[in-house]
Amino acid sequence: MKVLGIETSCDDTSVALYDSGxxxxxxxxxxxxxxxxxxxxxVPELASRAHLVNLLPLLDLxxxxxxxxxxDLDGVAVTSGPGLIGALLVGLSTAKALASAAELPLVGVHHxxxxxxxxxxxxxxxxxxVVLVVSGGHTELxxxxxxxxxxxxxxxxxxxxxxxxxxxxxxxxxxYPGGPHVERLARQGDPMRFVLPxxxxxxxxxxxxxxxxxxxxxxxxxxxxxxxxxxxxxDLCRGVQDxxxxxxxxxxxxxxxxxxxxxxxxAGGVAANGQLREAVxxxxxxxxxxxxxxxxxxxxxxxxxxxxxGHLHLVAGRRDGLDLDSFARGPLQSWx
Ligand code: KG4
Ligand code: ZN
Numbered sequence: 394m395k396v397l398g399i400e401t402s403c404d405d406t407s408v409a410l411y412d413s414g415x416x417x418x419x420x421x422x423x424x425x426x427x428x429x430x431x432x433x434x435x436v437p438e439l440a441s442r443a444h445l446v447n448l449l450p451l452l453d454l455x456x457x458x459x460x461x462x463x464x465d466l467d468g469v470a471v472t473s474g475p476g477l478i479g480a481l482l483v484g485l486s487t488a489k490a491l492a493s494a495a496e497l498p499l500v501g502v503h504h505x506x507x508x509x510x511x512x513x514x515x516x517x518x519x520x521x522x523v524v525l526v527v528s529g530g531h532t533e534l535x536x537x538x539x540x541x542x543x544x545x546x547x548x549x550x551x552x553x554x555x556x557x558x559x560x561x562x563x564x565x566x567x568x569y570p571g572g573p574h575v576e577r578l579a580r581q582g583d584p585m586r587f588v589l590p591x592x593x594x595x596x597x598x599x600x601x602x603x604x605x606x607x608x609x610x611x612x613x614x615x616x617x618x619x620x621x622x623x624x625x626x627x628d629l630c631r632g633v634q635d636x637x638x639x640x641x642x643x644x645x646x647x648x649x650x651x652x653x654x655x656x657x658x659x660a661g662g663v664a665a666n667g668q669l670r671e672a673v674x675x676x677x678x679x680x681x682x683x684x685x686x687x688x689x690x691x692x693x694x695x696x697x698x699x700x701x702x703g704h705l706h707l708v709a710g711r712r713d714g715l716d717l718d719s720f721a722r723g724p725l726q727s728w729x
Contacts, residue, residue: 394467396707397455397491398700399448401484402476402504403529404428404435405693406447408455411700413708417514419455420690420697423447426569433569434559441479448487463495468712470703473501474720475530481719489715498712500703504694505531505725508660510540510705511691511698519656519683525645527669528661529555529570532601532641534648540705541729546648547599554637554663557603561610561633565626575630576666582631583624587613589636591643599648601640606633638669646676656683665692 394413401407409420425443429435456462471488474481485501492499509524521538523546532555533548552560555572562571567578589609592602610633617625641663649657657677663669670686677684691698706712711728 394704394707395461395465396468396470396700396704397452397466398502398696398698398703399452399469399471399484399488400504400507400694400696400699401444401448401480402472402474403480403694404440404443405695406444406451407694407696408448408451409696409700410455410459411697411704413704417697417701419459420695421451421455422695423451430569433563435477437477437479440477441483444480444483448483452487463491463497466495466497468498468500468703468707470500470502470699470706472504472507472699473717475504475722476719478719478721485717485719489717493715498707499715499717500706500711501713501717502699502702502706503723503725505533505535505660506543507698507702509535509537509543509658510702511660511695512658512685512687514691514697514701515688516685521652521654522656522658522683523645523648523652523654524658524660525641525664526660527554527641527663529553529559531661532603534599534644535725536648536652536654539729541709542727543725544727545724546652547601547644549601549603550593551602551604552607554601554603554641555661557606557633557637558663560607561630564607564610564614565629570662572663572666575634576668578627579630579634579668580627581624582627582629584631584635586628587632589613589632591636591640594640594643599644599651601644603637606636634666634668638666638672641669642672642676645673646680649680649682654682658684659686660692662693665689
């Protein structure tokens with residue numbers, strides 16, 4: 394079964410082809426970092442316009458490279474939400490037109506389900522598992538008893554972990570998106586110099602809070618000479634990354650113990666962070682939990698995860714009508 398995936402929920406235009414016999418055969422991505430970088434964050438209208446410009450040429454490239462026509466496909470999967478509505482509409486309209494013209498089944502995929510199931514692209518999924526979804530818009534703990542069933546266990550009360558990385562980067566004058574830059578600089582940082590607060594550390598609930606971290610970073614920046622040295626910035630990046638990784642790990646292992654699962658996973662853009670992956674791997678080994686980190690290319694937004702998730706929906710007999718709508722926000726719903 395050949396399923397085309399389309400992902401346009403934020404600032405990456407991506408199309409991919411998942412073949413049930415061969416796995417991911419194509420995963421093409423057109424990044425909008427150059428469009429939004431100068432504004433220090435995603436500008437929704439510019440994102441929609443860039444998707445409009447880039448999506449069909451990218452799709453055309455995929456079909457030509459694979460020597461396929463739309464009629465050779467067995468289905469179209471598209472991110473229906475959550476995300477920026479204008480951006481989502483570009484992907485949805487394209488997916489619907491394609492499905493209608495080539496008489497293909499259409500399936501809408503929740504963006505977070507895509508991120509979670511991306512773990513199945515690196516190695517067979519071991520379920521039940523607790524998944525920590527950490528991206529620019531989400532920080533959530535999800536219990537996955539089986540594919541298609543999702544139970545939210547907890548999450549952030551304010552900012553997402555990716556947002557904390559991005560806001561820190563902005564305060565330090567680093568480019569957008571900040572996560573990879575903070576990670577790179579943190580490697581040279583002194584972990585003892587800035588020990589930042591671990592909010593809600595004593596709270597027994599599965600909750601996170603990252604908004605206070607921004608204030609702590611702001612105060613730390615104000616205490617530095619102007620301009621700060623490279624070492625000052627590296628030390629602060631290390632302090633922030635340590636604080637974020639610490640609280641993420643604490644809650645992930647707490648959730649795994651409380652739900653008595655044998656496997657844990659990471660998902661979303663922040664799952665590409667090396668220090669987080671190492672800390673989770675170490676904790677998993679110590680606790681006897683199964684953990685395989687997702688391939689970095691499937692952590693940040695991509696259409697391969699949408700094509701793969703869509704393929705699983707189609708195999709289970711689920712499909713959507715041509716009246717499929719988009720949504721800006723909304724919880725991950727179970728369908729199996
Ligand atoms: O999943 P994603 O591509 O988009 C959303 O669905 O939000 O995640 C993007 C987020 C950004 O906040 C970015 O700074 C963060 O993931 N990110 C990282 C790393 N790579 C991306 N954060 C920390 N370390 C990284 N290596
Ligand atoms: Zn995402």
